[in-house]
Amino acid sequence: MKTILIADDDKNIRELIKYPLIETGYDVIEAVNGEQALALAEQQLPDLVVIDIMMPLKDGYEVARTIRAERDIPLIMLTAKGELANKAEGFLAGIDDYMTKPFATAELLFRIKALFRRYDLSHETTVEVGNLVIDRRTYAVTHQQTDIFLPLKEFELLYELASHPGWVYTREDLISRIWGAAYEGNDRTVDVHIKRLREHLGENTAVAIVTMRGLGYKLEVIV
Structure with a gap:
């Protein structure tokens, strides 16, 4: 069973994402700030991370850069900041996909499944x-x-x-x-x-x- 880390300081957003993921069969862990996200990423070794940009202590860009430097796992940035400059900074930080709030939970699930397929294939030569x-x-x-x-x-x-x-x-x-x-x-x-x-x-x-x-x-x- 794959584990997904949700890093967002908004409890409502975390719960909006968490329960559909659990129903789909994923294990879910949650972080309320950037530092906790990095600690959980190191301790729990999630298979995918959903990251908000605006978080206390460390923002989503720093979280993405740090995780990407250490592990090759899918990273999705989920944020209210939809400007092109924000998306560019996210991709440069190493994210794989970018969704803006408000979002459809079903679409997030589709994108997560697609990223897992892509990463599974990426290990084939x-x-x-x-x-x-x-x-x-x-x-x-x-x-x-x-x-x-x-x-x-x-x-x-x-x-x-x-x-x-x-x-x-x-x-x-x-x-x-x-x-x-x-x-x-x-x-x-x-x-x-x-x-x-x-x-x-x-x-x-x-x-x-x-x-x-x-x-x-x-x-x-x-x-």
Whole structure:
């Protein structure tokens, strides 16, 4: 059973989150300030942390930075501060996702499950999809015993898309995951790399990177 730490000085928010998590099958521990959050993160070793920004003693950014420096676990920032600068600071501190208050508890649960899936996959080094084998240790892509050589960003794009066949990624999603939240270039760079990736894969592989008009991209297995 996975354990989730909720770090928020607002008791009502903690209870709003806690009971649906318990009903879903998670163990829950609570912190009322930043220092307690860090102590519990070290002592209880939670599998995921939900962090508020504005907390006594240490704010959510410092909590996120400290946890991220010590452990590779999912971090969700849940806060009333929805400005772009606050989100950027959160991602730079190492968070994986960001939700603003007020929020739907059901959406938070969906995001938690998605983060657990992503982290579970992140410990795998090889993805097999269609007739491709993608090895993150060696950055090798093999198609029917033949190697396909990809530049780094194209490899990372393929690995991300192939890790979740059928998922639709927006350009913003891919920028954040592949280039990082601090990237300042145009998100059309994703289109350029997708075009090159398609050229590298050619027409004989049993996968296709599909453009979802107005949304982004997804990888499909061709039957």
